[in-house]
Amino acid sequence: MKAAVAQRAAVGAVATALLAGLAGCSLPGDRSAQEGAPGAKKAPLPKAAPQLIGDGSTAYTGAQPNQLKPRKLKAGQKPPQFVVFSWDGAGEDSQKLFSHFRSVARKYDMTMTYFLSGVYLLPEEKASLYLPPQHSAGRSDIGFNDVQGIRDTVRELRAAWQEGNEVGTHFNGHFCGPEGGDSWSVEDWKSEISQAKSFVKNWRTNSGLADEKPLPFDYDKELIGARTPCLEGRKNFVKAAGELGFRYDTSGINDQIWPEKEGGVWDLGLQMVPFPGRGFETLSMDYNFMVNQSGTVKGDPAQHDYWGRQMRDGLIQAFDRAYDGNRAPLIIGNHFESWNGGTYMRAVEDTIATVCVKKDVKCVSFRQLVDWLDAQDPKVLAKLRTLKVGEAPAAGWPAFQRGVPALAS
Template identity: 75%
Template sequence: MKAATMRVAVGVAATAVIAGLAGCGGPGADAEKEGAPGARKAAAAPKAAPRLIGDGSTAFTGIQPGQLRPERLKPGERPPQFVVYSWDGAGEDSQRLFSHFRTVGKKYNATMTYFLSGVYLLPEEKSDLYLPPQHSAGRSDIGFNDTEGIRATVRELRGAWQDGNEVGTHFNGHFCGTDGGVGTWSVDEWKSEIAQAKSFVKNWKSNSGLTGEQPLPFDYDKELVGARTPCLEGRANFVRAAGELGFRYDTSGVNDQIWPEKDQGLWDLSLQLVPFPGRDFETLSMDYNFMINQSGTVKGDPASHEYWGDQMRDGLVQAFDRAYRGNRAPLIIGNHFESWNGGAYMRAIEESIATVCVQKDVRCVSFKQLADWLDAQDPEVLRKLRTLEVGQSPKQGWESFLAAQPVAPAGRPAERPAKPVAAASHAVRPEADH
C-alpha cells in the first residue's frame, strides 16, 4: 500500500479541564500457566471446509481459534486483569507494522482488535463506489489503495483472525471537523457508512480483481460487532445506529479507568485517561494524544524521540499498575500503524505489551473477548465493581468484597455495602484522537 494512502488525517486537539478518575488492567502468557480466574483458553476448534460467501471475498470457516472461554466469577474471586490493545485504520503498507504487531501478539500471547478502514480494500480506480455521507462520490480524507496494498492488507487480516484477533471497523473516509465531518452525521447516515464499510470487505475480490486470492476466513456481517469513530467524533448518533444494527460495543469516547457499563445496549469500552509522566495532567490512552502533547507534530525534534517513547510506555505501565493492584478495571489502549516521531510510539506500545501481558492473572484480549467476558458476569457483581474508583482496591480484600450476598429474611432486603468515596484528581485531556 502506498504510504500516502494510509496517512491519518491529523487535526489540532482541543483540551478541557475535567475531574479525572481511572483504573485499568490486562491479559497475558503466564496467566494461562497460573490459571487466571474467569477466562480460560477454549479448546482448539476442528477445522471446517470453507463455505464461500458472495463473490468469495469472505467465507465461513468455523469457530474462530484462539478465543478465551468466558467464565463467571465465583463468589470472592479476584477478577482477571484485562488489557485491550487496538489499532485504528488497520492496513499493511511499506512500513509492515501490521505484520510486525501480529508477531508481537503471538510472542506475548496477546490478541488485539484491528479496526479496518474499508477504503483500504477499495482500489483508487473504483473510488466512485464510495458514497460518503455529506460528500461527493469517491471522496476520502485518507485516500484509497492499490492492488498490492489490498493484497497485503487482506493477507494480514486473514492471518490476524486466524491468530485469534478481532477485525472491527474504523469506517471509511475518515472525515473530521464541522464540514461534513462524522460529528454532524445522522443515524441514517451512520447506517449508510456502516453498510458501505461492510460492502468493501465483502466484495474486495470483485472490486480489486484479485479473484485468485484466498478469502477472508469470516462472515463479516457476524464478525463486525464494534468500532471506533474517526477523531472520536459523532459518537451519540453512531451508538444509536450501531445498537439498532446489533453491535455489541463502542470505543469512541473518553472514560476514566473504572469498570465499564452499557450505553444504549452497547458496552462502553472507550479510551481512558492515563498518567502522563512528568506532567501535572493525564492524557488519553492513545499514541496520537501523547504525540500532540509532546511535539504537536509527527516530525518533532529527533533528540527527544527516545524520551517521548519512554514517556508513553511508562504512562501506560503506570496505568496498568494502578488497575492491576487496584480495582482491576480493564485498560483500553488505542494506536495507529504510524512511525510518528521516529517510531517512538510503536516502541512504547511493544515494550508495554512485553511488560504487562506476561504478568500473572493478566489477559491481553480483543474488545470482543472482553465483551464476551462482561456478558458472562452477574450484573450485580459488575455493579459492585463499578463502585471502585480509579486505582482503588477493596478495603477488606477481594474475597470479602465479592463474597456471596446473604439471603435476606422474608420481607427484609439484604443490606448492601456502602459505596466507597474516592478523591478526584484534575486532569487535562485532548478531546479528539486525530
Template identity: 75%
Template structure:
C-alpha cells in the same frame, strides 16, 4: 505501495484530528484527540488467553476443519467455522479477584511499506496478546473504484485518507486473514475518516451512520471483485457476524453512531473518553472507550493513545530527534503506570488505542511493544480483543459488574476481594420480607 499507506497523504490530515473535550477538569488543552486519520494500511495478536484457567477461561477450541469452508458472495469472505483461539469465560466465583484485562487496538489497520501490521502480529504471538484491528473500509477499495464510496455529506469518491492500490489490498487482506486465524478481532474504523464541522462524522445522523457502516461492510465483502483479485484466498469470516464494534474517527459522532450501531447488532463502542473504572452499557452496547492515563513528569493526564501523547509532546509527527527516546519512554511509562494502578487497585480493564505509524521516528511503536512485553506476561493478566472483553462482561452476573463499578480509579477493595465479592446470602423461599421502617414525622 498502498495509496492509503502513503505517509504524506495520511499526515496531511493530522492537524485536523484534535478532539475538543471542553469540560474535562484536566489540563489536556491540546492533548485529547481520538485519531490522527492515519492508521495506514496494519497488526494482530495471538489468542492463548483461552488456555488460562486461573482467570476463568476454558481451553480454546481448535481451528475449523477445511471442509467447513463456505464461500460468501463473490468469495471475498467465507464461513470457516468458529474462530480459533477464543477463550470460553466463566462467571467469577464468589470472592474471586477479577483478571486484569488489557486491550491493545489499532485504528485504520492495514499493511503498508512500514509492515507494522505484520510486525505486531508477531509481537502478539510472542507475548500472548490478542488484539483488535479496526479496518478502514477504503483500504480494501482500489483508487480506480473510488466512486463506489458515497460518503455522507460528501461527494462520491471523496476520502480524507485516500484509497488503496491492488498490492496494498492484497497485503492487507493477507494480514487480516492471519490475524483472525490467530484469534484477533477485525472491527471497523469506517471509511473516509471525515472530522470537524464541515461534513465530519460528528454531524452525521443515525441514518447516515447506517449508510457508512453498510458501505464499510460492502468493501470488505466485495474486495475480490473491486480489486480484480479473484484468485486470492477469502477472508475466513462472515463480516456481518464478525463486525460487532468500532471506533469513530477523531472520537466524534459517538451519540448517533451508538444509536445506529445498537440497531445493527453491534456489541460495543470505543469512541468516547473514560476514567479507569469498570465499563457500563450505553444503548445496549458496552462502552469500552479509551481512558485517561498519567503523563509522567506532567501535572495532567491524557488519552491512552499514541497520537495524544504526540500532541502533548511535540505537536508534530516530526519533532526534535533528540527527544524521540524520551517521548517514547514517557508514553510507555504512562501506560505502565495506568496498568499498575488498575492491576493493584480496582482491576478495571485498561483500554489502549494506536495507529500503525512511524511518528517521531517510530518511538510510539517502540513504547507499545515494550508495554505489551511488560504487562501481558504478568499473573492474572489477559491481553484480549474488545470482543473477548465483551464476552467476559456478558458472562458475569450484572450485579457483580455493577459492584465493580463502585470502585474508583486505582481503588482496591478496602477489605480485600474475598469480602468485596463475597456471595450474598440467599433469602429462603417463603421467608417474610424485611419490615419497613416506620414513617418519620
C-alpha cells in the same frame, strides 16, 4: 501509494487539568508484496472447509481459533486484569507494522483488535463506489488503496483472524470536524457501516484479485464494534450500533473504572492515563502523547527516546493502578505509524512485554472482553463500578463481594 497523515482532533477531558485530547489516523503508505514480518510464522488454517460468501471475498470457516472461554467470577474472586491493545486503520504498508505486531501478539500469547478502514480494500479507480454521508461520491480524507496494498492488507487480516484477533471497523473516509461524524444522523452512520461491510465483502470483485484466498469469516457476524474517526459522532453512532446489533463502542473518553452499557452497547472508550512529568493526564492513545509532546510527527530527534519512555511509563502506571487497584480493564489505542522515529511503536511493544506476562493478566481483543463481561452477573459488575480509579477493596476482594449473590463456577 501516496502516504498521508490525517491529524484529527478528538475532544479530550482531563481529571486534573483542561486538555484537548487528540486522536489521529492515517493512510497506508507505499505498499510492499513481501510476506509478513521477518521470521513470522504462518497462521494455522481453520479445520472447517470454507463456505464461500457472495463473490468469495469472505467465507465461513468455522469457529474462530484461539478464543478464551469466558467464565463467571466466583463469589469473592478477584477479577482478571484485562488489557486491550487496538489499532485504528489497520492496513499493511511499507512499514510492515501490521505483520510486525501480529508476531508480537504471537510471542506474548495475546490477541488484539484491528479496526479496518473500509477504503483500504477499495482501489482508487473504484473510488466512486463510496458514497460518504454529506460528501460527494468518491471523497475520502485518507484516500484509497492500490491493488498491491489491498493484497497485503487482506493477507494480514486473514492471518490475524486465524490467530484469534478481532477485525472491527474504523469506517471509511475518516471525516472529522464540521462535516464529520458529529454532524451525521443515525441513518448516515447506518449507511457508513453498510458501506464498510460492503468493501470487505466485495474486495475481490473491486480489486480484480479473484485468485486470492477469501477472508476466513462472515463479516456480518464478525463485526460487533468500532471506533469512530476522531472519536466524533458517538451519540448517533451508538444509536445506530444498537439497532444493528453491535456489542460495543470504543469512541468515548472514560476514566479507568469498570464499564457499563449504553443503549445495550458496551461503552469501552479510551481512558485518561498518567502523563509522567506533566501536570495532567492524557488519552490512552499514541497520537495523544505525540500531540502533547511534539505537536508534529517529525519532532526533535534528540527527544524521540524520551517521548517513547514517557508514553510507555504512562501506560504502565495506568496498568499498575488498575492491577493493584480496581482491576478495571485497560483500553489502549494505536496507529500503525512511525511518528517521531517510531518511538510510540517501541513504547507499545515495551508495554506489552511488561504487562502481558504478569499473573492474572489477559491481553485480549474487545470481542473477548465483551464475551467475558456478558458472562458476568450484572450485580457483580455494578458492584465493581463502585470502585474508583486505582481503588482496591479496603477489606479485600472476598469481603467486597459480600451481599452479592454467589455465582456458579
